[in-house]
Amino acid sequence: MSKQPNLDDFRVPYAGNGNGKKTAKFALTDFDTAAKPFSSGSKEADRERLAEIGKRLDELQERLHAQRRQRVLLVLQGMDTSGKDGTVRAVFHEVDPLGLRIVPFKVPTPLELAHDFLWRVHANAPAAGELTVFNRSHYEDVLVPRVLKQIDDAQTERRYKHIRQFEELLVDAGATIIKCFLHISKDEQKSRLQARIDDPTKHWKFDVSDIEARKFWDAYQDAYRDTLAATSTEYAPWYVIPADSKTHRNVMIAELLLRELEGMKLEFPPAKEALKGVKVE
Numbered sequence: 001m002s003k004q005p006n007l008d009d010f011r012v013p014y015a016g017n018g019n020g021k022k023t024a025k026f027a028l029t030d031f032d033t034a035a036k037p038f039s040s041g042s043k044e045a046d047r048e049r050l051a052e053i054g055k056r057l058d059e060l061q062e063r064l065h066a067q068r069r070q071r072v073l074l075v076l077q078g079m080d081t082s083g084k085d086g087t088v089r090a091v092f093h094e095v096d097p098l099g100l101r102i103v104p105f106k107v108p109t110p111l112e113l114a115h116d117f118l119w120r121v122h123a124n125a126p127a128a129g130e131l132t133v134f135n136r137s138h139y140e141d142v143l144v145p146r147v148l149k150q151i152d153d154a155q156t157e158r159r160y161k162h163i164r165q166f167e168e169l170l171v172d173a174g175a176t177i178i179k180c181f182l183h184i185s186k187d188e189q190k191s192r193l194q195a196r197i198d199d200p201t202k203h204w205k206f207d208v209s210d211i212e213a214r215k216f217w218d219a220y221q222d223a224y225r226d227t228l229a230a231t232s233t234e235y236a237p238w239y240v241i242p243a244d245s246k247t248h249r250n251v252m253i254a255e256l257l258l259r260e261l262e263g264m265k266l267e268f269p270p271a272k273e274a275l276k277g278v279k280v281e
Helices: 043-067 084-091 140-147 153-172 186-198 200-205 208-214 217-231 246-263
Strands: 071-078 100-104 131-135 175-183 238-242
Touching: 043 084, 043 131, 043 246, 071 084, 071 246, 084 131, 084 175, 084 246, 140 153, 140 217, 153 175, 153 217, 175 217, 175 246, 186 200, 186 208, 217 238, 238 246
Parallel strands: 071 131, 071 175, 100 131, 175 238
Antiparallel strands: none
16 A cells, blocks of 8 residues: 655754754655656646635635734745746636735845845735735855855855844744745756747846856755755744646645645634624615
8 A cells, every 4th residue: 555645754854943954854855856646646637726725725725825923934945947927827827816916036136135034035025914925035145155155154154044033023023934946857948948939939038147057956956955954943944846747836836825825724813793783875
């Protein structure tokens, strides 16, 4: 009898007592990018399951928005073409835009660079009653500078510490943080980049910088490994999402989000006594 998949099997070991020291061995190579543990067996079945979860997410998100006490932050990180945009479209297809906010992080502007690296991020953190999705995130500001050698090891460690403290602040303010690393293979990325080049309708998705970044594949894999290991905490864990299969990726993230929202015990605000028996004329 095969073992039932468990979302926690894909959780990155906690970084320790907030000090970033690794308490367990962690390697991205331990996770198969082509695995489909949460697949229903076919793409069509996966899409049906996703639609089913989507309706439930819509119900829970409405309660979150009506309650206006708790907040949720979903962080999506991954190499180019790992499917951050596709995840947003698919997972939230059934969810009412009310109370849902998608924040894409691009190259910092001159104004943003004039501030600390978390300045632009904190301004986009979810408000009470909001479900916010970071399409890329504050992690770009430690991953990219490290790979391009714009910051040294000491600066990298300080940014890890600041990120842990920042996320702890958000949690203390009532946020639930879910961080997903969309894990694809180098071959799958090659196929997806080529598809964007070959299809004129996808040229808008392609940037020459994607080819340049691919040259640093191994360096980025090392940077992600270290970053996930240093910033996966009990209050804001990382999950490695096998993402070579787009439909599996979507279902797994939806299952994870559903589990977290259901665990929040969301309810509508209590009825207003003053409205009892009121008749609209």
